[in-house]
Amino acid sequence: MARRLQNFKFGLGGNTMQKQSICFIVVTAAVAMVGCVKAVRTSERPAFERQELDGCMAILIDMSGSFADAWEERAYELFIELSESYFTEAMGTNNRLVISQLSGNDRVVVFEGAPVDLTRQFRSPEELNQFLKKKSDPSRSRVYASVSETLDYLSSMDGVTERTRLMTVVMSDLRDSESDQEKRNRIGQEMVESMNDYRNRGGALALYFVASDEVPRWKDILDRAGFLESQYVIQNELTRRPQLPRFD
Structure with missing residues (x-):
């Protein structure tokens, strides 16, 4: 992943085909990076709800x-x-x-x-x-x-x-x-x-x-x-x- 990001950083001066390849590499790298992030649950639903006694x-x-x-x-x-x-x-x-x-x-x-x-x-x-x-x-x-x-x-x-x-x-x-x-x-x-x-x-x-x-x-x-x-x-x-x- 580090090598691909380095190619993207220094290869912007190439032809159209190269740019398309670079774009594909960037998207792939981004997806890979997103896949590495652990999903965060915004709320935790308790298994048992406590009922307050009157x-x-x-x-x-x-x-x-x-x-x-x-x-x-x-x-x-x-x-x-x-x-x-x-x-x-x-x-x-x-x-x-x-x-x-x-x-x-x-x-x-x-x-x-x-x-x-x-x-x-x-x-x-x-x-x-x-x-x-x-x-x-x-x-x-x-x-x-x-x-x-x-x-x-x-x-x-x-x-x-x-x-x-x-x-x-x-x-x-x-x-x-x-x-x-x-x-x-x-x-x-x-x-x-x-x-x-x-x-x-x-x-x-x-x-x-x-x-x-x-x-x-x-x-x-x-x-x-x-x-x-x-x-x-x-x-x-x-x-x-x-x-x-x-x-x-």
Whole structure:
């Protein structure tokens, strides 16, 4: 290619046939040069389009032995009421529902889907109740770890952005059963860090059926995590009609 360009540069004084040959050489060289240039794509179409979520609600249910009676007698009815309210207000928007369980079972999150997916998977409240019991281990109350894992899961969900409305409902007496004080303190600090990150994303908390003697402790925990009073509600086991969150 270098030799042809040199011929073109010094051979302009030849006859017509020579000029035609030179022109052919130039065109050939130009085409060759164009062929050496890598095509550049002006736009890259993603294989998967991320869909932003309008809202996401997590319901953490205490299935441990210490909360068994409260779940059967009162908390289960509140769970159904919350779910139905969320279904109604979430219609026509892109929302997710997360259900997690608090017990001795290390697997905390047991369901994630659109609100309508819950009714498709569980055809009756009783069927859902049985499912939750099968996923739990009533021997322990992993309160701090379960709260932390639920909030971390919610914050890292695909489609959650700074505009996504986040609400986490916890139905528990909030008595952690960890007897090792050093381990309890470490897990508790990890939970506070998760709560702080969740709050920074605009998340709100609703704590229901909290044991009366645990309320001061949890108010202090919420304060350490940076929550304002307008960002949470905490109600003890004596509250007959809990204040429900709004999803609009």
